[in-house]
Amino acid sequence: MKIIKVLTIAAFSMMILIPVATFRFAPHISSEIDNRMLMENPFSKEVSGDSEADLTDNIENYVNDRIGFRDEMILGYTLLNDRLFQKMVHPSYLYGKDGYVFGSGLTTPTYQYSDYHETFADMIKAVQDYCNERDIPFLFVLNPAKPAVLTEHIPAGIHYDRDWVEKFLAALDKRKVRYLDNTVTLRAETQEGKVVFNQKYDANHWNDLGAFYGTNAILSEVKHDFPNVQLNQLEQLDVSSRLEVSLPVSQFPIHEEVPVIQVPTGDITSAKTDLFKDELQLDPTYHTFGYYQNRSKMNKETPKVLMFQGSYMNNFGHKYLANALGEYISVHDYQNILNFPYYYNIFKPDMVIFEVAEYTFSNTYFQYDKMKQLDFNPVLSSIHHTGSSTTKQTLPANQLSIDKGEALTKISWKTDASHQYVWLTLDEEVYDMEKTDDGYVATLPTESLPEHPKIEIVSQDGQDIVWYQ
Known part of the structure; x- marks a missing residue:
């Protein structure tokens, strides 16, 4: 004992x-x-x-x-x-x-429609207006959470209220925002017997097949503006499956075959991704970036698309767009979209797409205060016709600096003056300038900088315009 x-x-x-x-x-x-x-x-x-x-x-x-x-x-x-x-x-x-x-707490939150969502709709409208003023097509894409498509499988006791989504889409309609709700797309495919969300594996995102149908819906919208764009065809892709034995970032055991779709990559290069990423200004938390060029389609009438996107596209969707577009530039949208003109001025796209998942409407992803304060530059040509008083001045050499990097060049104007809007013109190409601690700066691709650039700075304060040469 x-x-x-x-x-x-x-x-x-x-x-x-x-x-x-x-x-x-x-x-x-x-x-x-x-x-x-x-x-x-x-x-x-x-x-x-x-x-x-x-x-x-x-x-x-x-x-x-x-x-x-x-x-x-x-x-x-x-x-x-x-x-x-x-x-x-x-x-x-x-x-x-x-x-x-x-997903626990992530894909099944209960949102109450609020001023945050109204402000979000205003932000989207501001981005669309910026694009439209420059004759660039814009599209907003809402991707649904898993419970929105598989509602009948939601856990007992979970109150999944999606009424706020309908109110938000109504707010977009009121503002005449062009949008695609992929909830409709994925529900329709599910009713046809397609498995667009896995039963167990990756509880927070669509699967590879869901990404295929969701991105084809996006490409269908792009095709309205650029008819030469071709949708991806499933029979032309390598479709297989993979056995998953545990949930992502977890050791919890499962046994599930999930779809795997391989897209041909022979004509696609992402060489510019690393070139730009080292110098591009990205939110430190959300820094996924990609620059894809499809060499077989760059010489045809296929667009260069700048897309602000989240994890749905970062995980699976990007390969389908890279396969269909001439150039496809992806920026992690969270917080970065609030600095939209910075990216637009660098990449000068033919079209802009802004994609979000329905569970990302929060300060963690899109800061409310910054959305409230957005004030994008109008197009410079619209200012010229306001009847404003215009004066031209010579800019002292010590006020202008050019910081030339491998991918990006920053042109800075050092000044104590504060103006409502400031633009930089470089051989007739217009770039917005943003406020810094000691003046204003414009960022552009180094390859766009001529050997002997002709630089002018136009500033507006109220109705007064000053031209610095």
Whole structure:
């Protein structure tokens, strides 16, 4: 009996001491089990510098995150609940009906329509107006969350209210915004028996087949403006499947065949991606960028499209557009779209597309205050006909600087003056200038800069226009 007690004490001691002995002290550790960074040392500068942080809570979170075998314990607890109670306790997922898996808290939020959505609609209208004033077609694309298409499989007890989407689309109609709601597209394909969202794997996005149909719907809209654009044909692509044995960024086991579609890439080059990405201004959190050129179609009447897009397109959709367009430039839309003229002036596209998923309407992705403050430059030619007083001045040499990079060149005007709008003209090509701490700057491709450029700066303050040569 004494031996049993000793062994029991030893076993419990080992259970306590081993996790402590394997405590993970290294900084900046990510956890695959719940797809996040673990809590940093509460006494480190990056944590202790937060004046609003509670030290006791930080210590508790640090110990909970860094204790040895944390991921194994979470996985064991998750599997135990799944096997015994058919209950999903994973922090990123939840079970729906009929074995379907949905994103926990991400794809099933309950939004209340608010001024945020009205401001979002105003922002889209501002981008469309900017394009239309420059004779560039614009399209807004709304991609649905998984529950919007597979509503009958939503978990019991989840109140998935999508009424705000209808109000938002009505707001776009009121503003005469051109848009595509891919909810209609994917619901129609689902009713035809197509599996456009996986049952389990990747609970937050469409699958490869969904991306095929969704991007073809986008290309159908592009075709209205550029008739030579051809839709992708499924029979011309390599369609297969792949067995997935765990949920993404998780060790939760599944057994599901998911569609895989290979698109021919022989004529497609992305060489310009790395060239521009090193110098392009992108939000540090949302920095996905791609520049695709389809050499077999660049000499035909196929457009150069600048597309602001999220994870739906970044994961699967981009390859279909690269296959169909002459040039396709993708910018991670979150926050970056709020600096729209910067990208437009660099790439000078033939068409602009702005795509979002329905669950990204929040400050995390599109900051409300910045949307409220948007004030894009009007087209310069419209200012010339206002009857404004115009004066021309010679710009001192020390006020103008040219910073030439491999991909991008910045032309800066150093001035204390503040103007409502400022433009730079370079051999008759017009670029918007944006305000900086010590003046204004325009960014353009280095390849567009002539050896001996003729630069003029036009500024407007109210109805007064000043021309600097």
